[in-house]
Amino acid sequence: MAAALHLELADDELTRLLPMVQDLLAVAEKIRHEQPGAIDRAGPRDPAAHQPG
Amino acid sequence: MSRPEELHFLTVAEAGRRIREGSLAPGTYVEALIERVRRLGPMLRSTITLASESALAAAQVAESELERGAWKGPLHGIPIGIKDCISTAGLRTTANSRLCSDWIPSDDAPAVAALRAAGAIVFAKLNLNEFAWSIPSEDDLYPPPRNPWSPDHFAMGSSSGSAVAVASGLCPAALGTDAGGSVRQPAANCGAVGLKPTHRLIDSSGSLGARTICELGPITRSVEDAALLLGALVGGNTSYVDSLKRSPGRVRVGVLSRYIDLAQSDPQISAAFSEALRVMSDLGMEVLEVEIEGLAKAAAANFVVLNAEAFAAHEQTLRARMAAYGLSARLYHAQGAFLSAADYIAALSVGEAVRGRVDDSLVAVDALATPVVPVLTAEAARTAKAQPHTGGSAIFTAPFNLTGHPAIAIPGGMSREGIPIGLQLVGRTGGEADLLRLAYAFEQATPWQAMHPPLDVA
Numbered sequence: 001m002a003a004a005l006h007l008e009l010a011d012d013e014l015t016r017l018l019p020m021v022q023d024l025l026a027v028a029e030k031i032r033h034e035q036p037g038a039i040d041r042a043g044p045r046d047p048a049a050h051q052p053g
Numbered sequence: 054m055s056r057p058e059e060l061h062f063l064t065v066a067e068a069g070r071r072i073r074e075g076s077l078a079p080g081t082y083v084e085a086l087i088e089r090v091r092r093l094g095p096m097l098r099s100t101i102t103l104a105s106e107s108a109l110a111a112a113q114v115a116e117s118e119l120e121r122g123a124w125k126g127p128l129h130g131i132p133i134g135i136k137d138c139i140s141t142a143g144l145r146t147t148a149n150s151r152l153c154s155d156w157i158p159s160d161d162a163p164a165v166a167a168l169r170a171a172g173a174i175v176f177a178k179l180n181l182n183e184f185a186w187s188i189p190s191e192d193d194l195y196p197p198p199r200n201p202w203s204p205d206h207f208a209m210g211s212s213s214g215s216a217v218a219v220a221s222g223l224c225p226a227a228l229g230t231d232a233g234g235s236v237r238q239p240a241a242n243c244g245a246v247g248l249k250p251t252h253r254l255i256d257s258s259g260s261l262g263a264r265t266i267c268e269l270g271p272i273t274r275s276v277e278d279a280a281l282l283l284g285a286l287v288g289g290n291t292s293y294v295d296s297l298k299r300s301p302g303r304v305r306v307g308v309l310s311r312y313i314d315l316a317q318s319d320p321q322i323s324a325a326f327s328e329a330l331r332v333m334s335d336l337g338m339e340v341l342e343v344e345i346e347g348l349a350k351a352a353a354a355n356f357v358v359l360n361a362e363a364f365a366a367h368e369q370t371l372r373a374r375m376a377a378y379g380l381s382a383r384l385y386h387a388q389g390a391f392l393s394a395a396d397y398i399a400a401l402s403v404g405e406a407v408r409g410r411v412d413d414s415l416v417a418v419d420a421l422a423t424p425v426v427p428v429l430t431a432e433a434a435r436t437a438k439a440q441p442h443t444g445g446s447a448i449f450t451a452p453f454n455l456t457g458h459p460a461i462a463i464p465g466g467m468s469r470e471g472i473p474i475g476l477q478l479v480g481r482t483g484g485e486a487d488l489l490r491l492a493y494a495f496e497q498a499t500p501w502q503a504m505h506p507p508l509d510v511a
Contacts, residue, residue, distance in 0.1 A: 006372050007387055017384045021391045024360055027353045028396035034350070035399040035406075 060085040061222030062505055065278040068225060069127035072119065079112035079119075079130030083174065086132055090177065090223050093508060099198040099208075099217035101137045102145050102178040108132055111174040118172075126289070127281050129172030134218045134227035137178040138185050138261040139269065141165055144175060148261050149183045149194050152370065152377045162259025164228060164269045164286055171285035176224050180214025184261055185230055186363050187382035188435060189213070194379070200243060200431070201506035203472050207431040209242040209446075211235040215272045216243040221508055226278055228286075230260055232267035232359055234426065234450025237462035238434070240272050241425035241475020244464050244504060246492075247272045248279045249450075251483050252457030255286045263362035265401070266355055266454040275502055276463060276493040283485060293486050301490045306333055306478075307343030307418035315349060316448045318427035325466025325474040326424045332498050333422070338491075343421065345414050347407045351452035354403035358455065361397040364389025404455040411456050415481045420491055423449040425462045425475035449477055459485050463492050464501030473501070 009017060060082055063071070071077035087105050094100050115130040135141055138148040140158035142165075147153045165175065180198045182189045189197035189210060198217040200208040208217045212229030216239035219227050229236040231249040240247025248270045255269045271282035280293035308330060318326075334340050364371070367386045375383060414421070426446055428434050434446035453460045458479050465476030476495070480488030496502050 007390060008372075008375050009383075009387065013380070013384065016380075017387060020384060021388050024357070024388050025391060025396075028357045028392055028400070031350060031354050031357060031403055032395055032399040035402045 061089055062274070063225060064275045065131050065225045065273060065281050066127065066275065068131055069129070069281070072130045073124055075119075079115040079174065080109060082130065083108050083112045083132050083176065086176065086224055093221060093223065096204065097199055097201060097217050097221055097223070098196055099180050099214040099221065099223060100177045101147055101149065101180050101195050101214070104144055104175055104177055107144065108174050108176045115172060115174065125172035126285070127294075128168065128285050130174065131172070131226070132174045132176035132224050133168055134177045134179045134215055134224040135165060135175055136181055136212050136215050136227065136229045138181055138230060139165060139228060140259040141175055141178065144178060146178065147194060148185070149181050150378065150382065151194050152374060154194060160259065163256040165259070167286050167288060168228065168282070171289065173285065177218065179212075179218050179227055182211040182213070183379050183382035184363075184367070184386065185211040185232065185235060186359070187379060187385045190379070190381060192379070200472065201508055202244065203470060206472070209238045209426065209431045209434055211239075212272060213239050213431075216240050216245050216247065219243070219272050219274055220245045220506060222505065226271055226273045226282055228282075229270055229272050230257070230262045230267055231270050231454065232263045233355055233447045233454055236270040236272060237450050237460060237475070237477060238426045238446070241462040241464075242431065242473065244473030244501065244506070245272050245274060246276055246279050246464070247462040248283060249453070249460050250283060250485060251459045254459075254483070254485070261366070263359045263366075265362065266358055268454070276461075276489055276496045279461065280489045283489075293489055296486050297490055297493045299490060301338075301487070301494050304338040304420070304491055305418040306338050306340050306491075307414060307421045308340060309345060309348070309421060309423055310342055311344055312348050313423055313449075316424075316427040318424055319429050319433075321429065321466075321468045322424050322427060322474055326476065329465045329476045329495070330422065333495060336494055336498055341418055343414050343418060345407070345410050347403065347410060348452045349448065350403050351407040351455045352448050354400035355447075355451040355455040357392060357396055357400035358404075360389035361392045361400070362389070364392070407452065408456040408458075411453075411458055411479075412482065419480075420488060421479040423477045423479070425449060425477045429468050429470065429472050429474070453479050458482055459488055461488055461492050463496055464504075465499070467501065467504070
């Protein structure tokens, strides 16, 4: 993944980075799932709301 | 005339008074501090660049101005240290990184310019964790500062050099940066005062830090000095210091007991915090239990924002010159590459939600009180969790970076090992005057401000 991002890291650096990133992504995922976005917040809409006019 | 050894621990306010009345010449003051940096610097490792020549030249200019009655205010002729990730015109700014080891900015950061306009003298550039976002190590460009109270330990970061220099009498005040506690934690750890102002109260451009959560803030040896520096940093507002000595009145202080318990602080920190609450109660303040939902999430979300913004700021340089970063800074700045836009937006949304809850709680109380950091040493802070600024060592400080509320660390106790313990007070958005007045009342009722590290013992 680091290579895909064009970050040149040695194998031992990747070994050290991996658990850091795993921690970070776990934190980020927990926040994202507990913090719905604008569409999630709006909930399912009344189909009538989509009618033109 | 003052003897050099009497000058090291003058507060900004006292030195300013002596300079104004003519009993202390800025040149004499600067010379005394230069001598102290040269004597203690190799042990403390707080100073990256000592600006001897330019500081002495500025002191001569200040003396000429004072002789002709052109007094600029209480900072006129006062030497101040600047964290070395804040730009200083004509003076090397390294961020303690090999990437910037020879960088000499052409312009001052606006905050530095404001201090110079108030008559302050840029005295030294002070040590820090590389780019203020890494674990310090002996093979950094400049090795980590030692805690003057216990030199076997490093000082907490990232404004470690700033807190060490101020606590050790190398300069009376310093300017640091705080994106998760980096002013407040080192200040607490070294027995100094550290203020993180309201988000955007001080222009933070010209410093290297995460834009939406990082504030510039003063580190001083007294609350009065913090008020003086804040006034200068916002362009000459004297109301902070003018209102300081008025009685804070019937203040209500909110205590986040359940949140504080979550941190499982060192028992000595818990005991010092309980004692601080007793002091505030004795001062006539009303101490009330408060609960704010989501503070732990805010600490974690601040960590996500910090990583995303650190990577965004360094992306091109990481790709082009990865090897020039220290190992820790390399990994710390790279990890944000793996976050998504959704992660970043969700983290910012947490800030919005918790900001509203903190605002609501600050209707019922005038300030919130917490410890500054749940552990006693920089080494313990690192093992509190794998990375600093997370819910581990920054559990009390980081939430208020994300919400943007002003927060101050003041000395609040001393451990059996002789390492200072801080107290954090959090105020209303834009409520620095009230916050400083409360902190001042606490400071005047406790013995900690008058204590200095035992550096001069033969």
